[in-house]
Amino acid sequence: MKKKEVTIYDLAKELNYSPSTISRALNNHRSIGKKTTREIQKAADLLGYRPNSLAASLRSNKSKTIGILIARINSPFMSTLISGIEDTARKANYNVLISQSNESYENEVRNAKALYDSRVGGLIVSLAMKTRNTDHFKQFTDKGIPVVFVDRVPQVFNSYRVIIDNYAAGFKAAKHLIDQGCRRIAYFTGSKYINVYSLRLQGYKDALEQNGLQIYDENVISLETLSMEEGMAATEKLLTSPHAPDGVCSANDAAAVGAILCAKKFGVKVPDELAVIGFNDDPVASIVEPALSTVSHPARKMGELSTQRILEHSSAGLDSGISEITMLDTEIIVRDSSRKNSKSESAGEPEQEFKTEHSQS
Numbered sequence: 001m002k003k004k005e006v007t008i009y010d011l012a013k014e015l016n017y018s019p020s021t022i023s024r025a026l027n028n029h030r031s032i033g034k035k036t037t038r039e040i041q042k043a044a045d046l047l048g049y050r051p052n053s054l055a056a057s058l059r060s061n062k063s064k065t066i067g068i069l070i071a072r073i074n075s076p077f078m079s080t081l082i083s084g085i086e087d088t089a090r091k092a093n094y095n096v097l098i099s100q101s102n103e104s105y106e107n108e109v110r111n112a113k114a115l116y117d118s119r120v121g122g123l124i125v126s127l128a129m130k131t132r133n134t135d136h137f138k139q140f141t142d143k144g145i146p147v148v149f150v151d152r153v154p155q156v157f158n159s160y161r162v163i164i165d166n167y168a169a170g171f172k173a174a175k176h177l178i179d180q181g182c183r184r185i186a187y188f189t190g191s192k193y194i195n196v197y198s199l200r201l202q203g204y205k206d207a208l209e210q211n212g213l214q215i216y217d218e219n220v221i222s223l224e225t226l227s228m229e230e231g232m233a234a235t236e237k238l239l240t241s242p243h244a245p246d247g248v249c250s251a252n253d254a255a256a257v258g259a260i261l262c263a264k265k266f267g268v269k270v271p272d273e274l275a276v277i278g279f280n281d282d283p284v285a286s287i288v289e290p291a292l293s294t295v296s297h298p299a300r301k302m303g304e305l306s307t308q309r310i311l312e313h314s315s316a317g318l319d320s321g322i323s324e325i326t327m328l329d330t331e332i333i334v335r336d337s338s339r340k341n342s343k344s345e346s347a348g349e350p351e352q353e354f355k356t357e358h359s360q361s
Contacts, residue, residue, distance in 0.1 A: 006049040015043055026051065066310055067115035067123040068098045069108065071152070076282040077299045078126070081150065084303025085124060092311050094121070101128040103225065109136045116140060122310030124303075127152040129191050129225070146313040148306040152194050158323045160309045162302050166196050169295050169330040170203025173249050173277050176293070176332050178211050180340040182247030182275050186219035186238050188255045190226050200251050200279070216243040223255055231258020232265075239266060239274075246274060247338075253278035253285050256292055260337060275338040290336035298328050 008026075012019045017040065025032045025040035026049075032040075066089050070078050082098060089096050097118060101108040108128045115123060116139050123140055125147060134154040140147050141159065148160040177185050187204050190197035201220070208215050218241055223230040231250065235258060238245055250256035256278030263274045270276060270290055277293040278285060285292035305326055 006044075006047050008049075011040065011044055011047065011049060014047065015040060063119050063121050064093060065095045065097055065118070065120050066307065067118070067120035068096055069101065069111055069115060069123065070098075070126045071101055071103050071128050073098065073100045076284075077151075077280050077297055080299035081126070081303040084300035085307045086303075088304045088307035088311075092307075094307075094311070103129040105130045105132070112136045112139070116145075120145065121314055122146045122148070124148045124150055124306045124310070126150050127154065127194065129194060132193055146310050148309050150302050150306045152196055155195065160306075160313075160324050160326075162306045162309070162326045162328075163195070164297065164302075164328045164330050166199035167203040169279070170200030170249070170251075171207045172203075172330070172332055173200075173279065173295050174204040174207035175211070176334070177247040177249060177275050177277060177338060178207065178213065180247075180271070180275055180338055182245075182340075183213060184216070184219070184243055184245045185213070185247040185249060186216075186221065186245035188226065188231060188234060188248065188250040188252075188259075189220065189222050190251055192222070197251050204249055214243075219243060219245055226250070226252045226255045228254045228258040228261070231255030232262040233258075235259040235262035236266070239263070239268060248274065248276045250276070250278045253280045253282040253292060253294055256294070256337075257284055257288050260288055260290070260292065271336065271338050271340050275340055277332075277338050281333055285333075285335070288337075293335045293338035294333050296331045296333055298330070301328060 008019050008022045011022045015022070021032060022040055025037040026044060028037060066085065068082060068085060070081070072078060073082070086096055097115060097120060099111040099115060101111060105128055108131055113136070122145060123137070125137065127134070127149070134157050137147050137157065146160065148162060149157070150162045153161045153163055174185060185208060187201060189201045192198050205215055219238065221234045223234060231254065234255070235248065239262070248256065248259045250259065256276050259274070259276050260270050263270050268274050277295070279295045280297045281294045285294045309324070309326070
């Protein structure tokens with residue numbers, strides 16, 4: 001038979017205190033003496049009392065819970081981001097609820113509603129690849145619940161944003177291959193509607209143009225999910241094209257690893273005949289042979305800063321219509337997949353952080 005849940009009223013009857021005294025003691029209220037507080041808390045533990053955080057959130061219309069809505073949990077970048085969020089939230093006695101969209105806009109809308117109905121005290125979001133409209137986040141800001149977009153952020157939405165300088169990162173990655181002697185550099189990109197991919201692509205294009213190199217349309221390939229398999233298929237196509245590249249920049253590491261595997265399959269030497277650089281510094285970048293050059297992505301720091309924004313917002317009781325951007329710099333990590341010049345060292349600058357604030361009309 002299912003055991004009945006112990007309530008404050010059960011404790012009041014058992015200990016002969018009023019329910020209000022029990023409630024204050026369980027919350028360490030200073031109006032209750034230390035001896036009485038210890039007695040009540042000890043009895044609550046023995047009887048198996050559990051605080052009803054949902055009821056508390058219903059009364060206050062908010063909770064000490066942060067919602068996380070991301071594209072995919074099984075991404076090394078995302079798992080590191082979540083780790084930064086969880087550790088920072090835990091130190092502030094906050095809990096987290098994690099939900100993934102699997103790159104689906106429809107899932108993102110449903111999951112946002114579920115987190116809203118759970119009365120989260122703040123929301124951290126990295127948009128799905130297929131998201132074009134962000135109206136489903138207005139339900140949070142309309143209620144004064146802070147929303148922090150991280151990495152993949154909307155073009156127009158009054159909120160906090162924690163991002164990297166994606167344009168500079170794309171430029172530096174392409175410039176690194178140019179400095180290694182590459183002259184026909186291909187690029188693997190994601191959705192043009194997502195800020196991280198459109199900005200990295202523009203950085204790549206500007207690096208080539210500023211160095212007098214031709215950009216071949218067939219060498220710029222949009223991939224659905226930037227998976228390893230898509231990277232392999234795209235590279236096979238590139239190797240047989242009229243302007244076969246001698247370098248590949250990829251907007252993530254998985255597709256870049258696919259490029260290396262495909263090149264090896266067809267006997268193309270990496271990096272001598274095809275230099276490759278990825279993005280994120282996922283664990284696979286150090287495992288693949290040759291090891292993958294990549295652009296660092298401070299995922300943990302981004303998670304920590306996102307959580308801090310919510311905690312600061314909640315403690316200050318700020319209006320939700322704040323538009324603030326926190327931007328982090330990146331660093332090129334040079335490994336054997338692109339090191340055609342034996343004297344090459346890390347081409348990136350040390351990680352930097354700067355913040356700007358502005359209000360959108």
